[in-house]
Amino acid sequence: MNQFSHRQSAHCESGVVSAMMSHHGAPMSEPMAFGLASALTFAYIPFVKMAGMPLIAYRMPPGAIIGAMSKRLGVRIERRKFRDPKAGMAALDEQLARGRIVGLQTCVYWLPYFPEAMRFHFNAHNLIVYGKEGDEYLISDPVFEVSTRCPADALEKARFAKGAMAAKGLMYYPTEMPRELDYKKLIPAAIRRNERGMTKAPLPIVGIRGIRYLANNVLKLGRRNDKSLTLYLAHIVRMQEEIGTGGAGFRFIYGSFLQEAGRLIGSDALLEASKKITAAGDEWRRFALNATKMCRGRMPMDVQALADIINTCADKELDAWRVMKAI
Amino acid sequence: MDTSSVPQDPSPTYEGQRKLLYAVDDRGEYTGVQSAGWEVETFATLAAVAELDRLREDAWTRALAGQTSALEFHMFDRRMELDTLAATTGIWKWRIRRHFDVQRFARLPEHLLQRYADAMGISVARLRTVPPREGTP
Numbered sequence: 259m260n261q262f263s264h265r266q267s268a269h270c271e272s273g274v275v276s277a278m279m280s281h282h283g284a285p286m287s288e289p290m291a292f293g294l295a296s297a298l299t300f301a302y303i304p305f306v307k308m309a310g311m312p313l314i315a316y317r318m319p320p321g322a323i324i325g326a327m328s329k330r331l332g333v334r335i336e337r338r339k340f341r342d343p344k345a346g347m348a349a350l351d352e353q354l355a356r357g358r359i360v361g362l363q364t365c366v367y368w369l370p371y372f373p374e375a376m377r378f379h380f381n382a383h384n385l386i387v388y389g390k391e392g393d394e395y396l397i398s399d400p401v402f403e404v405s406t407r408c409p410a411d412a413l414e415k416a417r418f419a420k421g422a423m424a425a426k427g428l429m430y431y432p433t434e435m436p437r438e439l440d441y442k443k444l445i446p447a448a449i450r451r452n453e454r455g456m457t458k459a460p461l462p463i464v465g466i467r468g469i470r471y472l473a474n475n476v477l478k479l480g481r482r483n484d485k486s487l488t489l490y491l492a493h494i495v496r497m498q499e500e501i502g503t504g505g506a507g508f509r510f511i512y513g514s515f516l517q518e519a520g521r522l523i524g525s526d527a528l529l530e531a532s533k534k535i536t537a538a539g540d541e542w543r544r545f546a547l548n549a550t551k552m553c554r555g556r557m558p559m560d561v562q563a564l565a566d567i568i569n570t571c572a573d574k575e576l577d578a579w580r581v582m583k584a585i
Numbered sequence: 586m587d588t589s590s591v592p593q594d595p596s597p598t599y600e601g602q603r604k605l606l607y608a609v610d611d612r613g614e615y616t617g618v619q620s621a622g623w624e625v626e627t628f629a630t631l632a633a634v635a636e637l638d639r640l641r642e643d644a645w646t647r648a649l650a651g652q653t654s655a656l657e658f659h660m661f662d663r664r665m666e667l668d669t670l671a672a673t674t675g676i677w678k679w680r681i682r683r684h685f686d687v688q689r690f691a692r693l694p695e696h697l698l699q700r701y702a703d704a705m706g707i708s709v710a711r712l713r714t715v716p717p718r719e720g721t722p
Contacts, residue, residue: 421672514615
């Protein structure tokens with residue numbers, strides 16, 4: 259079986275990439291995997307609904323970090339999807355037998371080791387399989403403290419659940435690693451790409467403008483002030499905190515990346531930007547705290563105050579990106 | 586966020602697990618910190634779960650009263666709603682809505698029932714029935 263050491267991550271996809279890189283001899287922290295993929299974003303997409311709620315994303319869509327691993331870091335990755343579930347499971351077994359660790363895209367709802375309250379129909383959860391014993395797969399799920407096991411039939415269901423962002427049994431593993439990573443080039447390029455996405459997005463619902471769009475929507479819904487407002491605010495908080503973000507909608511992961519990157523290439527600007535993005539993250543946490551207090555009636559409902567906090571988040575993030583622009 | 590302010594409110598939704606957050610320690614260094622939960626996040630999760638439960642209870646009551654088919658109950662019972670069920674079965678929403686009609690649902694051919702049952706991971710026999718509610722007359 260594989261010599262594989264499990265390490266806990268905040269987010270599934272950056273966790274899988276970090277674990278795969280490290281396993282194949284190129285040690286990489288989770289924040290570094292996240293940052294090099296330019297994975298930070300903000301998007302408020304009112305016409306894509308999840309359980310009746312608008313899609314609010316704090317990071318690039320699923321697959322972006324793995325995509326960046328092959329495109330930016332020069333790792334050759336074999337990615338396969340399957341029409342036939344049985345073929346998909348057989349292919350997984352074959353790679354495991356060869357001693358490979360394999361990344362899978364799965365639907366959270368069908369994974370029995372997830373806590374009951376967390377089992378929602380979300381199709382883009384990434385995990386690593388590193389072995390099989392009898393009818394059970396050995397799973398390293400990055401967001402959990404320790405590695406775990408999953409029965410074959412449940413894993414098959416999770417891989418082949420249909421619907422939005424369906425995995426279609428997607429499995430992936432690196433076949434060729436780059437000889438070395440040139441951080442002096444990779445880091446500035448990744449940050450510049452991310453800066454463009456956050457400050458120059460052509461749509462008013464993406465980036466800094468997207469954050470302000472969210473603030474306006476909170477105000478708009480606030481005029482109704484019924485039960486739907488509570489559910490709406492709770493939804494924002496969930497997207498920001500619950501869905502494996504490392505706190506404050508990935509802002510803290512990114513802050514950690516900037517600090518590590520700043521040290522690595524000796525850039526004081528990045529260290530300063532790290533502090534600024536952390537301050538923006540703290541503001542997001544303050545929003546979550548206040549919104550929840552208002553929903554629970556421990557503070558009078560004041561959507562103007564909430565919108566103000568969100569706009570402050572936008573200001574602080576813009577401030578951070580201005581510093582990074584110089585890089 | 587400082588490492589000292591990483592919340593440690595044991596959360597029922599984590600079932601004893603801890604998750605990883607990133608925070609800044611007293612020397613200004615970023616580090617990973619495990620958190621047992623945050624009251625704020627727990628509230629948001631439980632609000633979402635409560636809403637799903639409410640929809641399920643509501644559909645259950647109506648299904649027992651013969652006002653909707655077993656399909657609607659099982660949909661919510663599997664934590665789905667119309668969008669998710671339509672996406673996972675490939676059946677259009679307006680068609681599914683028609684299948685919420687008790688009489689129509691009773692006449693559905695086996696292969697359609699099988700599609701629903703597969704998406705929900707239950708048997709056709711179970712899909713056809715509304716489970717009795719314990720303690721209700």
